[in-house]
Amino acid sequence: xxxxxxxxxxxxxLALETALTDGSACGxxxxxxxxxxxxxxxxxxxxxxxxxxxxxxxxxxxxDFVCSRTPEEETKYDRINPCYGLDRRQRRExxxxxxxxxxxxxxxxxxxxxxxxxxxFLYPEGFGYVNSIEDAEASFRATAEPLLFVxxxxxxxxxxxxxxxxVEQLPARDIVLRDGWRYLVNVGSxxxxxxxFDSFYCIFDDEAKTVAFRRLPFDLIGYAEKLKQANxxxxxxxxxxxxxxGLVDGDNR
Numbered sequence: 241x242x243x244x245x246x247x248x249x250x251x252x253x254l255a256l257e258t259a260l261t262d263g264s265a266c267g268x269x270x271x272x273x274x275x276x277x278x279x280x281x282x283x284x285x286x287x288x289x290x291x292x293x294x295x296x297x298x299x300x301x302x303x304d305f306v307c308s309r310t311p312e313e314e315t316k317y318d319r320i321n322p323c324y325g326l327d328r329r330q331r332r333e334x335x336x337x338x339x340x341x342x343x344x345x346x347x348x349x350x351x352x353x354x355x356x357x358x359x360x361f362l363y364p365e366g367f368g369y370v371n372s373i374e375d376a377e378a379s380f381r382a383t384a385e386p387l388l389f390v391x392x393x394x395x396x397x398x399x400x401x402x403x404x405x406x407v408e409q410l411p412a413r414d415i416v417l418r419d420g421w422r423y424l425v426n427v428g429s430x431x432x433x434x435x436x437f438d439s440f441y442c443i444f445d446d447e448a449k450t451v452a453f454r455r456l457p458f459d460l461i462g463y464a465e466k467l468k469q470a471n472x473x474x475x476x477x478x479x480x481x482x483x484x485x486g487l488v489d490g491d492n493r
Contacts, residue, residue, distance in 0.1 A: 242267050245356065245427050246393025246439065246441040247274035249291065249378045250303070251281025252431030252463065256290050258456055259441050266443055267456070272349075274391040275301025275358035277342070280432045282463075282470040284330040287431070288338050301346035301392070302367040307331050308342035326472065333368045353446065354387035361388060371391050375406045376424045380407070387417065387451075388424040388456045395438035395477070396428030396453055412440065417449040425451055433458055478486070 248283050249256045263271070272293040278284045284307075291298055296361040307327040318324050331339065343345055347356040347364035359367040361379040370390050376399035379388055396412035402421040415423060428440025439456040460481055464474045 241269055241446055243446070244268035244283040244441060245274065245389045245425075245444060246271065246402055246430050247358065247427050248276045248301070248429035248432055249273075249281075249287050250276055250279050250429070250432035251284040251287045251326075253283050253286040253456065254466075255431040255439050255463075256287060256311050259439060259454070260290075260294055262456055263441070263443065264452060265468070266452075268443060272294045272296065272356055272389070273298040274389060274427065275299045275357050276303045276391065277301070277347070278307040278329050278330045279303030279327050280336075282474070284470060285333055285335075285338070288334060288342070292338070292341060296344055297349055298340075299349060299356060299358055300347050303327050304342045304345060305367075307334070308339050321391040333483045335452040350385060353385060354389065354444065356389045359390060359392045361390075367372045367392060369397075369428060370424065371395075373399065373409055374480075375462055376401075376409075377407050379424055380422055386422045387444070389431065389444075390421075390424065393426055393435070394429040394433060394457075395426060395435040396442075397426050398451070399424040409467075410438075412455070414453060415451040416450065423451070434475065437481070 246259055247365045257457055271294055273291055277288050277291050282291055305323045307330055346445050350486055358362045360370050360375055381402050398410040399409055403420040416428055425442055427442040430439045433439055439458045441454050443452045464478055467474050
């Protein structure tokens, strides 16, 4: 079976649709979402509708967690962190059924031969990043599955653990899974690729024992225009790439 593993849609339904179309053409038969429907983007309601309709398994992301809480449940960190300002706005834009669905998402899911989480596996509820060999080692120690998938950092990459216990960082290139080895794969971001600047997701073929990174063009200019239409200031990383076109500067998200 071919699994499509995606993460970090961030209220960008057009990018999600592009990934779904690509995955269908590649033979994906089951979709797994590693979290963060909301935040940053221009249309959380449509993105959430697509995720609910098309994903076979959906996990909790940190933005989903904040968005689906009530104001009384917010922590001080949630209130002062500027990254979550749009999630609070989107909370008011989503219907009760959508918010209830978000609240029910699990933090981690094991499929026996592989497992998925939004952040690291040491403490999935804490949404820690996997940004280094040390971070990957912690997730390997916390799990038994030979293959792990995460998102959260918006940067596609991978890590391998040899039978001798050596962890190596790998670029976002297709992987042939070796017997006795373990792998942690960050699938990148479909909807808000602030580090890679293209949409990324992965296809895991459990029969061929391969993980393929799918890199899709991301319409930076069109995305910035959609943000402006939704009265959302474009983030600094985006304006740095598009300021030559005279787009409005925004805050750094």
